[in-house]
Amino acid sequence: AMFATASLQGHYESQKMLETVELSMVDLPPCVLAEVEPEKAPLEYAHVATIDQYVAGLPRDKRWILHLVDTISAWYKVDAKLVLSIISVESNFVATAQSNQQAQGLMQLIPDTADRFNVKNAFNASQNIKGGVAYLRWLLAYFKGDVALAVAAYNAGEGxxxxxxxxxxFPETRQYVKKVQARYPVKNHSFDGTITEPSPIFKRRG
Structure with missing residues (x-):
């Protein structure tokens, strides 16, 4: 009970104790992200801090989230900076955040997405990030590494x-994509094409 209470309050060591898989023991893979030239942020978001600037200003009591994101992102081979950018826009690093649409936790998982990626408790930071990053990895594969499309789908659904x-x-989705791009101005991300068939968008585009 002590660990569960501390976990909900955001204690990093307690998060690790609660997990079935000990993330600290994961053999982190080497960086496999493609080097790409970053795009410039849209002018109306030029004042927005990049994710490096944003996390540099995080209060001490939220910095444990950075370690968790680094470990889980490496496990799923997703750029941690993209994950952190999404968390910053989705929940502002509030592990107990909940929207009017019942999106929950750091990566604001709706119940259907939580079920889809086997998240039992969306307010548990480790489970939430694992589910969100697994979904993001799937979206990056589905949209062949197109970050803007993957981010749009994270907000509005791939359908x-x-x-x-x-x-x-949708104004909300377009603003959401711009906010994430301002934090993470990268156009393309590496992806695992064996995870899923690509979106029909690419067949229509030829």
């Missing part, structure tokens, strides 16, 4: 991105 053949025209 909406397929329907509109790109970033959906």
């Amino acid at each position: 909406s991105v397929n329907k509109y053949n790109g970033i959906p025209p």
Whole structure:
């Protein structure tokens, strides 16, 4: 009970104790992310801090999240900076955040996504990040490394991105993509093409 209480309050060591898999023992793979030239952030978001600047200003009581993200992101071969950028926009690093649409935790998982990626408790930071990063890895594979499409789908669902053949025209989603891109101005990410068949968008585009 003591560990569970501390875990919900964001104690990093307690998070590790609660996990079935000891993340500290994971053999971290070498960096496999492709080197790409970063895109410039949209002008209206030029004042927004990059993710490096943002995390440099994180209060001490939230910095344990950085270690958790680094470990889990390396495990799934997703750039930790992309994950941190999404967390900054989704929950501002509040592990107990909950939206009106019942999105929960650091990466704001809705119940369907939590179930899809076997997250039993979305307010447990380790489970939440694992589920969110697993979904992000799947989206990057589905959209062949296109970060903007993957981020749009993280917000609006891959079905909406397929329907509109790109970033959906929803103001919330378009603003969301711009905010994440301002923090993480990278166009393409490496991906594992064996995870899923690509989106039908690419067949339509030829």
